[in-house]
Amino acid sequence: xxxxxxxxxxxxxxxxxxxxxxxxxxxxxxxxxxxxxxxxxxxxxxxxxxxxxxxxxxxxxxxxxxxxxxxxxxxxxxxxxxxxxxxxxxxxxxxxxxxxxxxxxxxxxxxxxxxxxxxxxxxxxxxxxxxxxxxxxxxxxxxxxxxxxxxxxxxxxxxxxxxxxxxxxxxxxxxxxxxxxxxxxxxxxxxxxxxxxxxxxxxxxxxxxxxxxxxxxxxxxxxxxxxxxxxxxxxxxxxxxxxxxxxxxxxxxxxxxxxxxxxxxxxxxxxxxxxxxxxxxxxxxxxxxxxxxxxxxxxxxxxxxxxxxxxxxxxxxxxxxxxxxxxxxxxxxxxxxxxxxxxxxxxxxxxxxxxxxxxxxxxxxxxxxxxxxxxxxxxxxxxxxxxxxxxxxxxxxxxxxxxxxxxxxxxxxxxxxxxxxxxxxxxxxxxxxxxxxxxxxxxxxxxxxxxxxxxxxxxxx
Amino acid sequence: xxxxxxxxxxxxxxxxxxxxxxxxxxxxxxxxxxxxxxxxxxxxxxxxxxxxxxxxxxxxxxxxxxxxxxxxxxxxxxxxxxxxxxxxxxxxxxxxxxxxxxxxxxxxxxxxxxxxxxxxxxxxxxxxxxxxxxxxxxxxxxxxxxxxxxxxxxxxxxxxxxxxxxxxxxxxxxxxxxxxxxxxxxxxxxxxxxxxxxxxxxxxxxxxxxxxxxxxxxxxxxxxxxxxxxxxxxxxxxxxxxxxxxxxxxxxxxxxxxxxxxxxxxxxxxxxxxxxxxxxxxxxxxxxxxxxxxxxxxxxxxxxxxxxxxxxxxxxxxxxxxxxxxxxxxxxxxxxxxxxxxxxxxxxxxxxxxxxxxxxx
Ligand SMILES: [Zn+2]
Ligand SMILES: [Zn+2]
Ligand SMILES: [Zn+2]
Ligand SMILES: [Zn+2]
Ligand SMILES: [Zn+2]
Numbered sequence: 154x155x156x157x158x159x160x161x162x163x164x165x166x167x168x169x170x171x172x173x174x175x176x177x178x179x180x181x182x183x184x185x186x187x188x189x190x191x192x193x194x195x196x197x198x199x200x201x202x203x204x205x206x207x208x209x210x211x212x213x214x215x216x217x218x219x220x221x222x223x224x225x226x227x228x229x230x231x232x233x234x235x236x237x238x239x240x241x242x243x244x245x246x247x248x249x250x251x252x253x254x255x256x257x258x259x260x261x262x263x264x265x266x267x268x269x270x271x272x273x274x275x276x277x278x279x280x281x282x283x284x285x286x287x288x289x290x291x292x293x294x295x296x297x298x299x300x301x302x303x304x305x306x307x308x309x310x311x312x313x314x315x316x317x318x319x320x321x322x323x324x325x326x327x328x329x330x331x332x333x334x335x336x337x338x339x340x341x342x343x344x345x346x347x348x349x350x351x352x353x354x355x356x357x358x359x360x361x362x363x364x365x366x367x368x369x370x371x372x373x374x375x376x377x378x379x380x381x382x383x384x385x386x387x388x389x390x391x392x393x394x395x396x397x398x399x400x401x402x403x404x405x406x407x408x409x410x411x412x413x414x415x416x417x418x419x420x421x422x423x424x425x426x427x428x429x430x431x432x433x434x435x436x437x438x439x440x441x442x443x444x445x446x447x448x449x450x451x452x453x454x455x456x457x458x459x460x461x462x463x464x465x466x467x468x469x470x471x472x473x474x475x476x477x478x479x480x481x482x483x484x485x486x487x488x489x490x491x492x493x494x495x496x497x498x499x500x501x502x503x504x505x506x507x508x509x510x511x512x513x514x515x516x517x518x519x520x521x522x523x524x525x526x527x528x529x530x531x532x533x534x535x536x537x538x539x540x541x542x543x544x545x546x547x548x549x550x551x552x553x554x555x556x557x558x559x560x561x562x563x564x565x566x567x568x569x570x571x572x573x574x575x576x577x578x579x580x581x582x583x584x585x586x587x588x589x590x591x592x593x594x595x596x597x598x599x600x601x602x603x604x605x606x607x608x609x610x611x612x613x614x
Numbered sequence: 615x616x617x618x619x620x621x622x623x624x625x626x627x628x629x630x631x632x633x634x635x636x637x638x639x640x641x642x643x644x645x646x647x648x649x650x651x652x653x654x655x656x657x658x659x660x661x662x663x664x665x666x667x668x669x670x671x672x673x674x675x676x677x678x679x680x681x682x683x684x685x686x687x688x689x690x691x692x693x694x695x696x697x698x699x700x701x702x703x704x705x706x707x708x709x710x711x712x713x714x715x716x717x718x719x720x721x722x723x724x725x726x727x728x729x730x731x732x733x734x735x736x737x738x739x740x741x742x743x744x745x746x747x748x749x750x751x752x753x754x755x756x757x758x759x760x761x762x763x764x765x766x767x768x769x770x771x772x773x774x775x776x777x778x779x780x781x782x783x784x785x786x787x788x789x790x791x792x793x794x795x796x797x798x799x800x801x802x803x804x805x806x807x808x809x810x811x812x813x814x815x816x817x818x819x820x821x822x823x824x825x826x827x828x829x830x831x832x833x834x835x836x837x838x839x840x841x842x843x844x845x846x847x848x849x850x851x852x853x854x855x856x857x858x859x860x861x862x863x864x865x866x867x868x869x870x871x872x873x874x875x876x877x878x879x880x881x882x883x884x885x886x887x888x889x890x891x892x893x894x895x896x897x898x899x900x901x902x903x904x905x906x907x908x909x910x911x912x913x914x915x916x917x918x919x920x921x922x923x924x925x926x927x928x929x930x931x932x933x934x935x936x937x938x939x940x941x942x943x944x945x946x947x948x949x950x951x952x953x954x955x956x957x958x959x960x961x962x963x964x965x966x967x968x969x970x971x972x973x974x975x
Contacts, residue, residue, distance in 0.1 A: 354884070397810065398880060398887050402894025453883055461876045465811065468872070475813045482815045484899035532897050562886065 197222070204438075211434055223435055226426045227259045234411040235491045236421040237379060239267065242283040244324075244377035244418070246368050247313075249288070249305065249444035253383030255432045256424055258441055260284055260381055261316050268319055285322045286313050287371045289364055293329050293340045294347065305444045312442050324371050328360075331367045331580045346578040349571055354399075354453035355563030362527050365416075366582055372418035380420045387429035387466070389422075390473040393480040395458040399559045404529035409480055410489035415521075415528060419491060428473060486521060486530060524557035525587030526564055531557055549576035552587055637662070645852075648844035649885055656852055663849055667837055668703050674824050676835045679710035682790040684832075686781055687715040687736065687744070689729030691850050692796030694736060694857040696838060699849075700794065701740045714788050715740075718780045719748035720773065721756020729858040736856065747784035749776055753930055763933065775925045779917055785832040792825075797836040800843040800877055803891040807873045815900060822895035829909065830918050842888060844881075 194215075195201045201215030211219060231237050237260075245260050247253045267281045288309055292302040306325055313323045329339035332346065343363075350356045372380050384392075389409050396405045407413065413420040424432070436443060465472040521530040522539070531539070535557050549572050553565050566572050633643045635655035643653035647662070654662070670676070677683060685700060687693045697715060704711050717733045720726050730746065737744040750756050753776060760772050785793045802822060809818035820826065825835045838846065850857055880887040911917065912924035919925070 393810065397806065397894040398891055400890030400893045403897035403899065406899055454880065457879055457883070464872060472811060476810055479810045479813045479815060479818065484901050
């Protein structure tokens with residue numbers, strides 16, 4: 154299913170050597186070398202008419218080949234990284250935008266195909282994986298008229314119910330639910346929480362973390378065991394740059410691999426190799442309905458990064474791929490793979506396939522500690538600060554100390570009283586996660602060895 | 615408590631003429647420190663600026679007592695401030711270093727001869743012996759002659775390759791132990807981004823090192839690794855340092871590349887971003903197996919090279935045989951994106967700010 158190397162704009166399946174070549178001299182591959190070929194046929198099937206004679210690389214495919222190429226990238230990710238197996242129950246996060254719309258569509262097509270196989274097979278041994286859809290309603294913090302929200306949600310309901318069977322459950326959950334089960338109380342708490350964060354970028358990122366927390370909550374309450382995000386190459390390229398700019402170089406590889414199993418429900422990114430531009434084209438081509446409502450305009454650093462990457466992509470159409478490929482070479486964490494599941498022999502085929510992609514077994518499970526806000530693995534200097542924690546701390550102080558330096562700078566308030574306030578407003582799941590993580594353990598340890606710690610503080614002073 | 619309040623009250627009349635320095639609380643604030651946005655006085659600025667560099671030198675053990683150190687001097691702001699600060703710190707903290715100025719004369723009329731005059735004045739101002747190595751002596755060609763032969767295209771390839779080697783040769787002639795260059799925090803942050811944009815993981819893993827080339831002929835170090843460009847300019851301005859600020863006349867446009875502009879935009883909304891980028895660069899998880907190509911020596915001139923001939927010798931061979939394109943198109947590495955930038959420079963902007971390796975080495 155891998156696409157023809159010279160035509161695939163996102164050159165995702167090329168081998169290292171080619172990729173390197175391409176990265177070093179990225180300006181040479183476009184159109185020119187195909188000039189002698191007949192411009193009026195698709196470069197892949199060599200029979201149909203291409204979508205556009207003048208457009209970029211995408212225009213050189215016919216619609217069918219374009220579609221199957223894109224779906225092929227999705228499918229290859231899913232199978233190579235064991236993202237979805239027949240017994241799974243998959244939750245697709247749908248924001249209304251084109252990327253998650255395509256993710257939903259592709260997951261749906263895949264489910265549809267396995268349903269057909271199931272119906273056709275005699276022994277019915279391979280079950281069909283389940284699919285649900287989650288929409289996080291953020292209208293409480295984005296000023297949008299309520300009738301527009303209602304209309305959008307109505308459209309989403311229609312869209313999901315119009316997908317061919319098997320039926321997909323839709324979960325529409327207001328983001329403030331993460332703060333309190335009572336919705337008006339939750340809304341107030343969420344608003345006050347965001348108000349405490351003064352940095353515009355920090356506010357935006359905190360919201361992003363809360364969104365993930367909400368999705369995880371939906372997944373765990375409804376029995377899903379995979380969370381599918383529509384993050385595409387372009388989106389991930391922006392994340393690579395913004396994480397670098399925010400000093401999160403250490404934890405960056407955790408966020409941009411195909412699989413991220415540090416969460417209770419593992420997160421998978423099957424569209425990691427697809428460009429936003431390609432997904433937009435597909436939505437147009439197939440009339441996939443999107444619901445652009447809560448268009449969060451990026452503020453601060455994130456907005457700056459996204460216009461920078463857009464500019465670079467215009468200057469060189471393979472730039473986003475190169476950025477993601479570079480960050481892809483950073484050493485991933487042990488949780489960047491689907492955990493082994495030995496009780497199912499269905500997996501053996503998958504495992505064989507994984508070998509081809511050179512996924513190393515879990516040889517070194519280092520025990521990472523995570524930032525309670527963004528869930529990033531902490532680096533050495535964060536851990537050092539954590540281990541130097543004084544013994545007489547308030548819970549908000551020890552919470553703050555357990556956060557990564559990036560969150561400490563852009564999210565946590567500076568003065569102790571606002572910090573106290575911030576801490577009391579934090580959603581329960583986040584506090585709970587923090588208590589499970591290192592600083593919880595550390596304070597537990599500390600309690601146990603309290604009587605021996607006298608000399609400890611003397612040494613430090 | 616009361617005493618403090620009284621003091622503040624007493625200070626009020628002074629405040630009326632402007633805010634007080636938030637470090638010494640005595641003198642009037644004269645500037646907003648770019649790195650922290652603190653309002654401070656001139657004296658405190660000199661103090662923190664120099665002290666931070668001293669700390670970087672000490673913590674990273676950049677120099678050992680008795681070492682001979684060459685300062686790469688272009689006459690530009692970075693290297694001029696570096697010469698000024700290093701000679702001052704050497705005196706103040708008894709580093710015990712023998713400092714030298716090392717300049718490269720590319721042979722660019724109206725540009726380099728003027729900036730060299732600046733360096734010659736610096737030689738007297740800071741009492742540092744100056745060594746100038748010229749392209750003409752080393753390679754038999756001046757940049758003016760090269761440009762006459764090959765035109766304005768690709769000339770920055772020559773500029774960059776020749777300069778790097780010229781500095782090493784000059785350093786060897788001076789018998790120095792290390793070469794200190796004026797690369798500042800903005801430069802390093804830009805390099806981190808550029809290596810990500812180009813997919814160069816091997817360089818990404820090393821570009822934040824404060825000391826490089828320890829396996830090469832002369833190790834290089836960057837005492838300004840954490841020093842903001844804006845603060846260097848500010849220091850030079852307030853101290854009325856004598857530096858040269860004209861752009862290289864052969865660099866096609868006096869523009870800033872995309873990456874540099876991006877960094878300036880970032881700095882505007884979050885000054886700390888420059889340090890954060892460097893920190894990311896230091897913390898990237900890169901497996902040690904990602905190595906640079908094996909280094910050997912050039913069969914012709916003995917300079918380190920991963921190929922049979924070093925880049926400079928290939929370029930020279932081309933020039934001397936009247937085939938100046940030799941060595942420009944083929945091999946990959948450091949200069950590839952730069953060459954591309956040069957190729958497109960008439961129509962488009964480059965992602966990189968320093969086209970010809972700049973004259974602030
Ligand atoms: Zn076709
Ligand atoms: Zn964090
Ligand atoms: Zn002062
Ligand atoms: Zn040579
Ligand atoms: Zn030049």
